[in-house]
Amino acid sequence: MQNNQRWILLFSGSHTLDELESYWNDALINAQSLRMTYLHRNEAIDLIRHPVQEFPDIYSDATVERILYWTNCQPYLIQLLGTVLVDELNKRPEPLSQRPTPDDIDQIIPKVRDRGINYFRELWKSTINEEQRQILSQFMSAGHLKNVSKRQIKTLIEDKEILIKTNDNYAFQVPLAETYFRQQVE
Numbered sequence: 001m002q003n004n005q006r007w008i009l010l011f012s013g014s015h016t017l018d019e020l021e022s023y024w025n026d027a028l029i030n031a032q033s034l035r036m037t038y039l040h041r042n043e044a045i046d047l048i049r050h051p052v053q054e055f056p057d058i059y060s061d062a063t064v065e066r067i068l069y070w071t072n073c074q075p076y077l078i079q080l081l082g083t084v085l086v087d088e089l090n091k092r093p094e095p096l097s098q099r100p101t102p103d104d105i106d107q108i109i110p111k112v113r114d115r116g117i118n119y120f121r122e123l124w125k126s127t128i129n130e131e132q133r134q135i136l137s138q139f140m141s142a143g144h145l146k147n148v149s150k151r152q153i154k155t156l157i158e159d160k161e162i163l164i165k166t167n168d169n170y171a172f173q174v175p176l177a178e179t180y181f182r183q184q185v186e
Contacts, residue, residue, distance in 0.1 A: 037161065038072060038073040038074050038161070039074075040073070047078050048078055051082050059099065060101070063101060066106070076116075077176055080119070085105065088108055113180055132155070136162065136185075140178075141185070145169075
């Protein structure tokens with residue numbers, strides 16, 4: 001395909017090219033990496049409020065903030081949460097008689113996690129390695145990352161986008177992913 005100017009192939013995955021086994025080198029010699037990451041806050045709000053054309057204005061500002069909290073502007077998780085929420089609203093006798101509340105968002109988190117199981121499983125089992133899973137397990141039980149190499153912390157923050165640096169500690173970037181990780185550790 002490298003000599004055909006009318007074709008562009010898009011490969012998507014959770015690993016960078018340098019993380020792949022060496023046998024991929026020949027097959028992907030002309031591949032270019034494009035990092036896909038979290039949306040900017042305004043983009044995430046737009047996706048929440050307007051997932052499709054002519055979507056009704058059903059979200060209060062507080063509900064939008066709750067969705068942003070759980071997803072941290074991760075586009076797949078925003079869409080997943082929105083899908084589960086709309087499915088739940090459609091089960092009501094009059095689906096749009098009430099606007100969804102932040103409590104409605106919190107109540108569907110287990111269903112979101114169940115519906116997105118393949119994403120969360122891939123994140124836990126494949127995106128991060130065994131050493132990183134151990135570090136995250138330690139962090140979840142101890143609440144800190146003492147005695148962890150700066151290289152590993154940097155990888156979990158910058159490359160894997162699992163953690164963020166807070167004022168004096170670390171936190172998970174995506175609380176929704178954290179709930180799955182905690183479930184795996186327990």
